[in-house]
Amino acid sequence: MTPARARLNEILVTLPSAGWLAVLFVVPALIVVAISFKPTDPLGGAGAGWTLDTLKSLGNPNYPAILWRTLWLSITTTALCILLATPVGYCLARLEKKWRQMVLLLVVVPFWTSFLIRIFAWKMLLHPEGIIKQALAGLGIVSPETPLLYNQWAVLLVMVYTFLPFAILPVYAAAEKFDFRLIEAARDLGARRFQAFCRVFLPGIRRGLFTALLIVFIPALGSYVIPDIVGGPGAEMLGNKIAQRVFVDRNLPHACALSLLLILAVLLPLTAVLALQGAREKARPIIEEGA
Amino acid sequence: MNAPDFLEFKNVSRHFGSIRAVDQVSLSIRKGEFFSLLGPSGCGKTTLLRILAGFERPDTGCVILSGQDITQLPPNRRKVNTIFQSYALFPHLTVRDNIAFGLRIEKRPQREIDHEVERMLELIQMKAEAGKFPDTISGGQKQRVAIARALIKKPQVLLLDEPLAALDLKLRQRMLIELDLIHDEVGITFLYVTHDQGEAMSLSDRIAVMNSGIIEQVGTPAEIYEAPRSSFVAAFIGDTNFFEGRVAELIGNEYSRLVIDGFPDVTVFNDKQLAVNNLIYLSVRPEKFHISRERQEKSPRHNVVPGRVEEVIYQGSLTRYWVRVQEYRIAVTQQHSRFLLDEKPITWDENVWVSWHADDGFMLERYSQSDEQLVTLPE
Ligand SMILES: Nc1ncnc2c1ncn2[C@@H]1O[C@H](COP(=O)(O)OP(=O)(O)OP(=O)(O)O)[C@@H](O)[C@H]1O
Ligand SMILES: [Mg+2]
Numbered sequence: 001m002t003p004a005r006a007r008l009n010e011i012l013v014t015l016p017s018a019g020w021l022a023v024l025f026v027v028p029a030l031i032v033v034a035i036s037f038k039p040t041d042p043l044g045g046a047g048a049g050w051t052l053d054t055l056k057s058l059g060n061p062n063y064p065a066i067l068w069r070t071l072w073l074s075i076t077t078t079a080l081c082i083l084l085a086t087p088v089g090y091c092l093a094r095l096e097k098k099w100r101q102m103v104l105l106l107v108v109v110p111f112w113t114s115f116l117i118r119i120f121a122w123k124m125l126l127h128p129e130g131i132i133k134q135a136l137a138g139l140g141i142v143s144p145e146t147p148l149l150y151n152q153w154a155v156l157l158v159m160v161y162t163f164l165p166f167a168i169l170p171v172y173a174a175a176e177k178f179d180f181r182l183i184e185a186a187r188d189l190g191a192r193r194f195q196a197f198c199r200v201f202l203p204g205i206r207r208g209l210f211t212a213l214l215i216v217f218i219p220a221l222g223s224y225v226i227p228d229i230v231g232g233p234g235a236e237m238l239g240n241k242i243a244q245r246v247f248v249d250r251n252l253p254h255a256c257a258l259s260l261l262l263i264l265a266v267l268l269p270l271t272a273v274l275a276l277q278g279a280r281e282k283a284r285p286i287i288e289e290g291a
Numbered sequence: 292m293n294a295p296d297f298l299e300f301k302n303v304s305r306h307f308g309s310i311r312a313v314d315q316v317s318l319s320i321r322k323g324e325f326f327s328l329l330g331p332s333g334c335g336k337t338t339l340l341r342i343l344a345g346f347e348r349p350d351t352g353c354v355i356l357s358g359q360d361i362t363q364l365p366p367n368r369r370k371v372n373t374i375f376q377s378y379a380l381f382p383h384l385t386v387r388d389n390i391a392f393g394l395r396i397e398k399r400p401q402r403e404i405d406h407e408v409e410r411m412l413e414l415i416q417m418k419a420e421a422g423k424f425p426d427t428i429s430g431g432q433k434q435r436v437a438i439a440r441a442l443i444k445k446p447q448v449l450l451l452d453e454p455l456a457a458l459d460l461k462l463r464q465r466m467l468i469e470l471d472l473i474h475d476e477v478g479i480t481f482l483y484v485t486h487d488q489g490e491a492m493s494l495s496d497r498i499a500v501m502n503s504g505i506i507e508q509v510g511t512p513a514e515i516y517e518a519p520r521s522s523f524v525a526a527f528i529g530d531t532n533f534f535e536g537r538v539a540e541l542i543g544n545e546y547s548r549l550v551i552d553g554f555p556d557v558t559v560f561n562d563k564q565l566a567v568n569n570l571i572y573l574s575v576r577p578e579k580f581h582i583s584r585e586r587q588e589k590s591p592r593h594n595v596v597p598g599r600v601e602e603v604i605y606q607g608s609l610t611r612y613w614v615r616v617q618e619y620r621i622a623v624t625q626q627h628s629r630f631l632l633d634e635k636p637i638t639w640d641e642n643v644w645v646s647w648h649a650d651d652g653f654m655l656e657r658y659s660q661s662d663e664q665l666v667t668l669p670e
Pocket of ligand 1: 310312330331333334335337338
């Protein structure tokens with residue numbers, strides 16, 4: 001096969017997925033970008049002509065605080081989820097096969113209940129009259145005046161609860177393929193349990209950790225239902241603002257401009273990480289040498 | 292060879308449910324020795340090795356290494372290192388970092404680590420591959436990295452669990468020689484696990500033959516081959532022919548006369564001082580027989596029986612015959628002493644004489660002690 005022919009084949013093979021990406025991802029993103037440069041329309045749509053006014057209105061003095069809170073909550077949620085998912089994945093992978101299925105089932109069981117209902121359940125639990133609040137106050141752990149609901153901590157708690165299964169699954173998938181004899185090898189060479197875990201297990205499941213990071217961090221950034229229900233006005237995230245601009249203010253261009261801000265906030269650090277990862281993988285040849 | 296009790300297993304047992312993986316094993320290994328555990332699959336070799344490495348706790352008994360009871364120590368605090376059958380190289384580390392792993396854990400100064408790693412790379416002749424990752428090097432190279440990674444820790448005992456099993460024949464033979472050289476060079480005690488008697492024979496100073504959790508015999512390769520102490524050892528180490536018989540008479544101090552059904556009287560060396568009327572197996576290895584067309588009277592110490600050739604298998608440097616003698620089908624191998632085409636070789640259905648020297652047979656008791664009351668003598 002000539003190089004040109006091979007190249008053509010490659011293009012043909014990747015064409016469907018490229019098309020899929022273009023239609024469902026690139027075009028909508030471009031539309032969002034385009035609408036950001038449109039004036040508002042009294043009916044809530046985008047008006048005719050082009051303007052920079054919408055982008056200028058992003059200078060709203062409230063926004064830096066909200067953007068910062070959005071990033072902070074998403075990063076902390078991601079970190080906590082991975083921190084919790086890693087030992088869970090490790091234990092799951094070491095569990096006997098029959099128990100593994102069982103526990104895995106328990107991890108995904110919450111998905112059978114509507115997401116909204118589960119968030120409302122948390123609202124009930126954290127409510128001043130709710131079980132958790134009553135129990136903690138009864139035990140004297142929190143004072144009766146301390147609100148558990150309508151603040152950033154409630155948002156963080158419920159976000160971690162919501163995204164944890166999404167972190168556990170990829171970490172478990174990687175841990176299941178991990179060769180645990182490597183841990184024995186590390187112990188044999190003098191590593192304590194925890195050293196073996198950090199130096200051999202974590203690098204061994206790094207792809208799973210990376211997937212968990214993306215799968216939690218990106219939706220966390222865009223979340224607005226959770227802060228809407230358990231967060232108060234002081235715990236708003238960018239997603240709330242976008243929803244508010246669309247549904248309440250009927251200002252589509254402004255919502256698009258905010259989305260653009262969010263995309264940039266995610267895209268820039270992410271491309272940096274991906275580029276770094278790619279460079280490191282490239283340094284490692286994958287060609288098998290004949291024995 | 293120094294102190295004879297450098298490494299000791301004392302009454303070590305490890306059972307998994309009803310399986311006695313290791314059963315009351317006592318063993319002592321000398322410093323600097325190349326010691327092999329040899330036995331069939333599932334006989335408990337790996338379990339015994341894992342008990343020494345600290346991955347398995349014995350149910351009873353203890354392990355003593357240079358005077359210290361290490362039975363309760365975790366693996367990272369034992370001065371032994373293992374070469375795993377699967378090598379277990381860390382896939383995310385280069386060859387160099389794999390070898391350095393043990394010293395990094397010890398937090399040795401970087402300069403010292405670099406120096407030691409260079410030395411090891413030289414020993415295994417893999418300087419050029421130091422920057423490669425394990426999945427890009429060949430099986431033999433992985434093997435050598437695993438050896439270097441363990442040796443750099445300067446263990447008191449190096450444990451090797453069937454390290455050559457995954458290699459092809461050519462490579463296995465080369466690594467066999469390399470292992471031997473490395474053992475001579477570093478002078479560390481090697482505990483080598485294998486189910487391949489050839490490997491064990493060619494490498495070891497001493498061998499322990501294991502069978503379903505117990506040690507059947509410990510000795511030098513020659514002792515185990517020439518004087519096996521049980522029928523299991525005799526059969527497992529090389530081929531052998533067994534004949535059921537009975538001690539009929541003692542001839543002087545050293546020999547005895549045996550009765551074997553359908554055979555003329557047979558003389559055998561009686562090193563175990565078995566008494567008259569003991570029931571025994573007589574074991575004679577195929578290469579100890581000689582077959583010929585004419586009856587050859589050599590000496591009174593030679594036994595001769597008539598038989599008929601049932602099968603001839605030409606195997607290059609030697610020929611294997613199956614000879615029918617009464618109810619026995621005897622395996623005989625003969626080196627080709629003369630150029631094969633010159634003579635008229637013995638072939639199918641010929642009547643032949645099979646002979647062997649009394650010293651080349653050995654007797655094994657047919658009943659273990661617990662069964663002795665079952666013995667009822669014929670006649
Ligand atoms: N963790 C375990 N749980 C249950 N049974 C086990 C365990 N480890 C070993 N066994 C059993 O103990 C016996 C001895 O096993 P071991 O691995 O020591 O044999 P081996 O001599 O190394 O065999 P091979 O040559 O096949 O490696 C086997 O019957 C095996 O099934
Ligand atoms: Mg084994």
